Amino acid sequence: MKLTKILFNKDIQETVRKISFNQANQVINKTIIEKTMNQKMLLLRYIIFAIIISIEILLASTFSGWVVSSPVFALIEWAVVLVTIIYFFKINLKSFSENYLSRFYSCCSIIFSIISVIFSLGLWFVFGAFSAGIKDEYMAQIVIQTISAVGGVTLVSFAIYKYLQYLEINELADFDSTIKIPLWGKIVDKSLIYGIVIVIAVMQIYRMNKFWLLNDDSWISTMLVPLGQILLVAIVVFLLVAIPVRFFYPDFVKSYLLQKYTEAFRKEHGFTEKQWYSE
Numbered sequence: 001m002k003l004t005k006i007l008f009n010k011d012i013q014e015t016v017r018k019i020s021f022n023q024a025n026q027v028i029n030k031t032i033i034e035k036t037m038n039q040k041m042l043l044l045r046y047i048i049f050a051i052i053i054s055i056e057i058l059l060a061s062t063f064s065g066w067v068v069s070s071p072v073f074a075l076i077e078w079a080v081v082l083v084t085i086i087y088f089f090k091i092n093l094k095s096f097s098e099n100y101l102s103r104f105y106s107c108c109s110i111i112f113s114i115i116s117v118i119f120s121l122g123l124w125f126v127f128g129a130f131s132a133g134i135k136d137e138y139m140a141q142i143v144i145q146t147i148s149a150v151g152g153v154t155l156v157s158f159a160i161y162k163y164l165q166y167l168e169i170n171e172l173a174d175f176d177s178t179i180k181i182p183l184w185g186k187i188v189d190k191s192l193i194y195g196i197v198i199v200i201a202v203m204q205i206y207r208m209n210k211f212w213l214l215n216d217d218s219w220i221s222t223m224l225v226p227l228g229q230i231l232l233v234a235i236v237v238f239l240l241v242a243i244p245v246r247f248f249y250p251d252f253v254k255s256y257l258l259q260k261y262t263e264a265f266r267k268e269h270g271f272t273e274k275q276w277y278s279e
Contacts, residue, residue, distance in 0.1 A: 008168065008252070008256075009165065012165070012168055012169065012172065015172055015176060015179070016172070016253060016256060016257070019175050019176075019257060021261045021264050021265075023175055024175070024257040024261060024265075025261075025264075025265070025268060027174050027175055027254070028254055028257060028258065028265070030269045032254065033100065033258070033265065033269060033271075035103065036100060036101060036102060036103040036104060036251070036254075036255070036258070037099055037100055037102055037103075037275075038102070038103075039102065039103040039106070040095065040102045040103070040106055041103070041106040041107075041110075042106075044106075044110075045092070045106050045109050045110050048110050048113055048114075049088055049109070049110075049113050052084065052113040052114070052116060052117045053081065053084065053085065055117055055120070055121075056077070056080060056081045056084060056116070056117060056120045057081055059077055059120055059121065059123075059124045060074055060077035060078045060080070060081055062124070062128075063077060063127060063131070064078075070127065070131050073127040073130075073131065076123065076127070077120065077123060077124065077127070080116065080119065080120045080123065081120075083116075084112075084113065084116040084120075087112060087116075088109050088112065088113060091105055091108050091109045091112060092105060092106070092109050096278065097277060097278060098259075098277060099275065099276060099277055099278055100258055100262065100265070100266070100271075100276050100277070101255055101258060101259065103250070103251075104250045104251065104252075104255040105250075107248040107249065107250035107251075108250050110244065110248045111160075111244070111245060111248055111250070114160075114241070114244055114245070115157065115160065118153060118156055118157065118241075119153060119157075121153075122149045122150065122152065122153030123149075125145055125148070125149035125152075126145070126146050126149045126150065128145065129141060129142045129145035129146050129149075130142060130146075156241060159241070160241065160245055163185070163188060163242065163245055163246075164245065164249070164252075166181075166182055166184070166185030166188070167185075167245075167246070167249045167252075168252050168253055169181060169182065169185070170185065171251060171252070171253045171254065172253050175253070188242065189246070191238075191242075192239065192242055192243055192246060195235050195238060195239050196239065198235060199232065199235055199236060199239070202228065202231075202232055203232075262276075
């Protein structure tokens with residue numbers, strides 16, 4: 001399970017390796033196993049995949065003569081589309097031979113699709129900056145757009161990585177009560193709920209005070225509207241990224257232990273080989 005090795009840091013790896021089958025079996029009961037086997041999310045994962053691929057194809061098409069003709073940029077964007085398709089189906093094919101990890105592979109494919117479109121958007125913004133050619137009058141725009149795109153993608157990707165690690169630690173605490181769950185992760189989890197409330201509240205406040213804000217020339221409204229818009233966009237982006245990652249978290253620790261002690265779990269809970277591996 002290469003993905004878990006990438007996402008598990010050294011401390012998490014050592015802790016997970018120390019968990020015996022008896023310890024794992026106390027947490028991973030038959031109900032949890034049946035949940036991982038039955039929640040294939042076939043329709044949902046393919047709907048999300050179709051949306052992601054459509055966005056990536058649209059981005060690639062803009063450099064294929066639809067908006068501008070940039071063959072090299074178009075080729076790279078189309079390569080991202082191809083890689084996304086290949087790895088999506090590669091991840092999902094494993095669920096046919098490892099039925100006991102069906103939910104794990106479904107969630108992994110969804111999170112992979114989300115990360116893929118973030119990367120594709122970042123490339124599109126960078127390539128868009130250079131599409132008009134490297135000219136002195138565009139140099140400031142090229143530099144700002146490139147730095148913003150690279151910085152934004154790096155920041156979002158790092159945030160997803162750290163949040164997944166927090167969720168792993170949170171999951172690991174079920175097996176070891178001495179593990180301390182990071183406070184920042186708890187704050188993020190709470191923010192997912194409050195963030196939705198804030199977005200709804202801000203939209204309602206703006207709707208009720210729209211006429212006054214747009215017609216008031218004072219420095220308060222002049223500063224308040226742009227600041228509120230930036231804050232609202234930041235919260236929406238945060239929610240669009242964090243909620244799917246939280247909801248589709250693949251239970252890396254439990255899935256790793258299920259694979260590590262696969263035969264022991266199968267025999268312990270009375271599953272046939274057909275049910276366990278390929279049903």
